[in-house]
Amino acid sequence: MISLRVFFVGGLISYRALFNWLNPWIFFPTLVVAPIFQVLFFALLGRAAGLESDRFYVIGNALQIAALPGLFAMSFTITGERYSQTLAPLLATPANRAALFLGRALPVTANAAFVCVVSFVGSALLLHVTFPSSTLLPLAVAIVVTSLSCTGFGFLGGAIGLRVRDSIVLINLLDAVLLVFCGVNIPLDELPEWMSQVAQGLPVTHGLEAARRIADGARLGEVRGLLLAELAIGAAYAASGYVLLRYLERESRRLGTLETA
Amino acid sequence: MRILRVLGVGWLLHFKIISRSPFAIGVGATWPIVNATIAYFMYRAGSHPQTLLYASLGSAVAGIWSIAAIDVTGAVQRQRWWGTLELLVGAPVPFAVVLLPMALAIASAGIYALATTLLWGRLVYGIPLPLEHAVAFVVAVPVTIASIGVLGFALSMVLMRFRTASHIGNSLEYPVWIASGLLFPIAVLPAWSHPISWALAPTWGMRALLHSALGGRPWHDIALCAGLAAVYAAAGIALVDRFIDAARRRATLSLT
Numbered sequence: 001m002i003s004l005r006v007f008f009v010g011g012l013i014s015y016r017a018l019f020n021w022l023n024p025w026i027f028f029p030t031l032v033v034a035p036i037f038q039v040l041f042f043a044l045l046g047r048a049a050g051l052e053s054d055r056f057y058v059i060g061n062a063l064q065i066a067a068l069p070g071l072f073a074m075s076f077t078i079t080g081e082r083y084s085q086t087l088a089p090l091l092a093t094p095a096n097r098a099a100l101f102l103g104r105a106l107p108v109t110a111n112a113a114f115v116c117v118v119s120f121v122g123s124a125l126l127l128h129v130t131f132p133s134s135t136l137l138p139l140a141v142a143i144v145v146t147s148l149s150c151t152g153f154g155f156l157g158g159a160i161g162l163r164v165r166d167s168i169v170l171i172n173l174l175d176a177v178l179l180v181f182c183g184v185n186i187p188l189d190e191l192p193e194w195m196s197q198v199a200q201g202l203p204v205t206h207g208l209e210a211a212r213r214i215a216d217g218a219r220l221g222e223v224r225g226l227l228l229a230e231l232a233i234g235a236a237y238a239a240s241g242y243v244l245l246r247y248l249e250r251e252s253r254r255l256g257t258l259e260t261a
Numbered sequence: 262m263r264i265l266r267v268l269g270v271g272w273l274l275h276f277k278i279i280s281r282s283p284f285a286i287g288v289g290a291t292w293p294i295v296n297a298t299i300a301y302f303m304y305r306a307g308s309h310p311q312t313l314l315y316a317s318l319g320s321a322v323a324g325i326w327s328i329a330a331i332d333v334t335g336a337v338q339r340q341r342w343w344g345t346l347e348l349l350v351g352a353p354v355p356f357a358v359v360l361l362p363m364a365l366a367i368a369s370a371g372i373y374a375l376a377t378t379l380l381w382g383r384l385v386y387g388i389p390l391p392l393e394h395a396v397a398f399v400v401a402v403p404v405t406i407a408s409i410g411v412l413g414f415a416l417s418m419v420l421m422r423f424r425t426a427s428h429i430g431n432s433l434e435y436p437v438w439i440a441s442g443l444l445f446p447i448a449v450l451p452a453w454s455h456p457i458s459w460a461l462a463p464t465w466g467m468r469a470l471l472h473s474a475l476g477g478r479p480w481h482d483i484a485l486c487a488g489l490a491a492v493y494a495a496a497g498i499a500l501v502d503r504f505i506d507a508a509r510r511r512a513t514l515s516l517t
Contacts (some may be wrong), residue, residue, distance in 0.1 A: 029432030037435035039443075045300065048445030049307035115366040169287035176295040185299050190306040 003099035010095075011103030014077050015111070027246075031115045032122075035065040039123035042185045052187065054127045059215055060184040062120035063208045066112040066143065067150035067178050073108040075171045076156030076163040077101075088258050091249055101158070101245060105151050105238075112147035117167065131215055139211055145227045146207030149234025150178075153203045155241030162248040163257070165193040178204050205231040267354050272369070279370045285328060286373060293324030293374040294381045300444050301386055314390070315471060317382035319443035321347065322467045324378065325371025325409050326441075330434050332367045333413030334362065334420050335427025346513060356505050357498040361414055368410030393473055397483065404483050405466030408490035412462050415493040418500035426493035443467055447461030462489040 043057040081087035090100075120143070124131070131139065157174055161167035179183070181195055182204040188196045199205045207230040210223035220227075251257040279285050300316035337360070340346040349359050382388035392398055416433070420426035438444065440454060440464035447455060458464045469482035508514040 021427065025423060026428045029425075033432040037439065039434070041435045041439050044439060044449050045303060046307075046444050048449050049300075049303040049312075051303050051307035152510060164289070166283040169283050172288045173291060176292065181293060186302040188338075190281065190302060199431045245381055 003096040006095045007099040007103035011106050014104045017108035021205045030119055035115055035119035036122040039067050039119055043127055055129045058123050058129050059211050061148050063118050063211055064178055064184040064204055065114040065119045066147040069108055069112040069115055069202060070150035070154040071157055071175055074158035075161045075167050077104045079127050079167060081255050108149050109151045109240055112150055113144050116143045138214045142211040142214060146204060149203040149230045150232030152238030157216045159241045159245035183208055203234050268362050269359050272366045275363045275366035276369050279367050286342055286368055289328045289370055290373045290377045292428050293320040293378040296320040296323055297378050299330060313388045316444055317388055318470045319379055321375040321378040322463055323438045324367055324374030324440035325406055326437050326463050327434050328371050329368045329409050330430045331427055333364045333432025334417045335419040336363050336417055337421055338426055341515060350505060351401035357501045365407055367407050371406055372478045393476040394473045394479050397479035401469035401473050401479055401483050408462035408486045410465055411490040411493045415497040418497045421504045462486050
C-alpha cells in the first residue's frame with residue numbers, strides 16, 4: 001500500500017516540480033511550440049531535398065519527439081532532486097526504489113504521449129497531412145508504446161545522472177542518436193549498414209516502422225511484432241537503468257559522492 | 262573609452278565563462294554536427310549533393326543561433342540566480358553596456374559550432390570549403406556571430422520580464438532556422454513569410470558565408486547583416502532602460 005502511494009503521489013509531485021509547478025510558460029514553449037516547429041523544419045528540409053513526403057516527416061518526428069520528455073524528464077527527476085538538495089533525504093528513505101522511480105516514469109510517459117499527439121496533430125494540420133480515421137486508434141497505440149519505450153530509455157539516462165553532474169549533455173547526445181539513427185528523417189535503407197544495425201537496438205525504430213505501416217493501411221495485428229519489439233527494447237533499457245541506478249546509489253553512499261557528482 | 266573597456270572586458274570574461282560550460286560547448290558543438298549529418302544524408306539521398314556545403318554552413322549558423330536563443334535570453338535570469346543582477350544594474354555604466362558583451366560572448370561560442378561542423382564535413386564527407394572571397398569570409402564570420410548575438414540581446418530585452426525567458430527563447434530555435442533558410446532556401450517557404458526572413462540577421466549572415474565561399478555578392482549580405490545588428494542593438498538599448506526603471510520603481514528586480 002505504501003509502495004502504491006509512493007508510486008502515484010510521489011510520481012505526481014515529482015512531475016509537477018519538474019515543470020515548476022506546471023508553469024504554462026515553461027510547458028507551452030518547450031513541449032508544444034518547439035516540437036511542432038521541429039516537425040515543420042524537417043518536413044521543409046525534406047521538400048528541399050526532394051526525399052520523402054510530408055507524411056513521412058510528420059510521423060517520424062512526432063514519434064521521435066516522444067523521446068524528448070522521456071529522456072529529459074527522467075534525467076531531470078534525478079538531477080532536480082540534487083539541485084533542490086532533496087536527493088540525499090530521498091535516498092535515505094526506506095521507500096521501495098522501484099515504486100519511487102517507476103512512479104516518476106508514469107506521468108512522464110503520459111506526458112511523452114501527449115506531446116507526441118500534439119506535435120502529430122499540430123504539424124499534420126499545418127502541412128495538410130491527413131490520415132484515415134481507421135488508422136487513428138492503431139496510431140495511438142503505436143504512440144503509447146513508443147512513449148513507454150522512450151521513457152525506459154530515459155530511465156538509463158536518469159540513472160547516469162546519479163553519477164554524472166552534466167548528464168544533460170549526455171541526454172542531448174542520446175536524443176541526437178535517436179534523431180539520426182532511427183529512420184526519423186532518413187529512411188533506414190539510405191543509412192550506412194552499420195547505422196541501420198545500431199538502430200535495431202534503439203527505441204523509436206520499431207514503433208516508428210509500425211506507425212508508418214499503420215498509416216499505409218496495415219492493421220494493428222500486422223504490426224504486433226514491431227510493437228512488441230519496441231516494448232521489449234524499452235523494457236530492456238528500463239531494467240538496465242534500474243540495475244544501474246541501484247548500483248550507483250550504493251556506490252554514491254560508499255564513496256560519499258551523492259551531492260558532488 | 263570607458264564604455265569600450267567595459268565592452269571588451271565583459272566580452273572576454275563571459276567568453277571565458279561560456280567556453281568552460283559543458284552544456285554550451287558539449288551541446289552547442291555537437292548539435293550542428295547532428296543537423297549537418299541529417300541534412301547531408303537527406304540531400305544526398307534526394308540527389309542534391311551540390312548543396313552539402315550549404316548544409317554544412319547552415320548547420321553552423323543554426324548552432325550559433327541555438328546558443329544565442331537559449332543562453333542569451335536566459336542571461337538576465339542567470340545573473341538573478343547568481344545574485345549579481347543588482348550589482349550589475351547598480352554599476353556606474355548603462356546596463357545595456359553590461360548586457361551587450363554578454364550576448365556577444367555567448368554568440369561567439371558559436372565559433373566552436375562553425376569550426377566543428379566545417380571540420381566534420383571536410384573529414385567525414387570530404388566537403389571542401391572553396392572560399393571564392395576569402396577576405397569576405399573572414400569578415401562575414403564575426404559579423405554573422407555578432408549580429409546573431411545582438412538579435413539575442415534584443416530578444417532578451419523583449420523577454421526580460423519573464424522568469425522563463427530561456428524556455429521561450431528555446432522555442433524560437435526552430436522558427437528562426439526555418440525563416441532564415443539555414444538548411445533550405447527560403448523559396449520553399451510561403452511568400453508571406455519572406456519579409457520575416459529578410460528582417461532576420463541569420464538570413465543575411467548565412468548568405469554572406471555562402472556567397473563568400475561559393476561566389477556572389479557577399480559584401481552586400483555583410484552590410485545588410487551589420488545594418489540589422491545596429492537596428493537590433495538600438496531597439497534593445499531603447500527597451501533596457503524602460504525595463505530597468507520599471508523594475509526599480511516596483512522593486513521587482515530580483516523577483517520578476
